Amino acid sequence: MINTEVKHQTRESATLTKNAILVIGGAEDKVHGKEILQTFFNRSKSSDAIIGIVPCASREPSLIGERYHRIFSDMGAKEIKVLDVRDRSGANDSAYLDFVENCTGIFLTGGDQLRLCGLLADTILMNRIIERAQKREMSLAGTSAGAAVMGHHMISGGSSAESPNRALVDMAIGLGIIPEVLVDQHFYNRNRLARLLSAVSGHPELLGIGIDEDTCAMFESDGIMEVIGKGTVTIVNARNMTYxxxxxxxxxxxxxxxxxxxxxxxxxxxxxxxxxxxxG
Incomplete structure (x- = not known):
């Protein structure tokens, strides 16, 4: 007879290691407990992790790529490669494409979400990353700008500390990794509720998700999103809005x-x- 406690521990262990999509509000802890980055590492098969770092959103991709390379190396990843695409033709690099076929995790860094989409949207490389992540063949994480690009529609800029209005938010097309959501990051820290409401007003069919710094909305394959990190995730649901x-x-x-x-x-x-x- 199988011990029920052992069965529960087995299920819990499987949950802690299965692939997921992690949407991070930016400024995640990189020094102390590193809970969010450690969770991504664990979900990317821990010591067997083969991790690709995509620093294309940054204006200093070498610097930020090296920083995350060092973090995941210290955690004990099996293999790490910085996919340093500087122009759209770079997304056809056969070495990058071969690596993505075998990797267990991809990490999209912060920077400028328009720059990231401009370089990688609708390229062979990014389309394959998205396909594998959506099928949960690997884990995918994006922080700050890397979080903003998750939806089909994307907040590309705007202001805060005003009443919701159409001029408050700039919109663009994202990467469509989780098409049904509309993400804003650095949320509480930069007072962006009015900005998210303004964005959702134009796309009430989408679920607005505002993510604080050092906070992650983790999307599981079973349609459940879980919050980890020190802050909060704000959900705006306008699907039943009456006016x-x-x-x-x-x-x-x-x-x-x-x-x-x-x-x-x-x-x-x-x-x-x-x-x-x-x-809860």
């Missing part, structure tokens, strides 16, 4: 949005993406 003046409002005229659902999720809280329901 909005978004189509009529111009420029910086204030937006009206009725019957939104707003959830604040802390460490360990989860959100069911199919049922649109949070739980």
């Amino acid at each position: 909005s003046n978004a189509k009529e409002a111009k420029g910086n005229e204030p937006l009206s949005m009725h019957n939104l659902k707003l959830h604040i999720l802390g460490y360990g809280d989860r959100y069911d993406l199919e049922q649109n329901q949070p739980y």
Whole structure:
């Protein structure tokens, strides 16, 4: 007879090592406990990890690529490669393409999300990364700009500390890794609720997700998102919104949005993406 405690531990161990998509609000701890980066490392098969670092969003890709290379090397990764694409033709590099076929984890660094998409959107390299991540054949993480690109629609810039209005947010097309979400990062730290609301007003079918610094929204293959890190994840659900003046409002005229659902999720809280329901 199998001990039920052992069975539970086995299931828990499998959960801790299965592939996931980690969306990080930026400024994740790189020095002390490194919980978020350690979780990505574990989900990328730990000591058997073959990790690709994509620093294309940064204006100093060599510097930031080396920093993450050192972090994952210190954790004990089996193999690490910095995929330092400087122009779109670089995304056809056969060495990079071969590496992506075998890697267990890809990490998208911070920087400028428009730069990242400009270099890699619709390239053979990025399309293969997205395909493998969506099939959960490997883990994928993105921090700051690397988080912003996760949805099909992307917040590319804007302001804060104003009432929600259409002029507050700049939109662009993201990478579509998790198409149904609209991500904003450095969320509480830069007072970006009004910006996210402004973005969601134009795309009420999408789930707005605001992620604080050193905080991660981790998307599992079963449609569950879990929060890890020191901050919170804010969920804005406008799918049952009963009224909005978004189509009529111009420029910086204030937006009206009725019957939104707003959830604040802390460490360990989860959100069911199919049922649109949070739980602890």
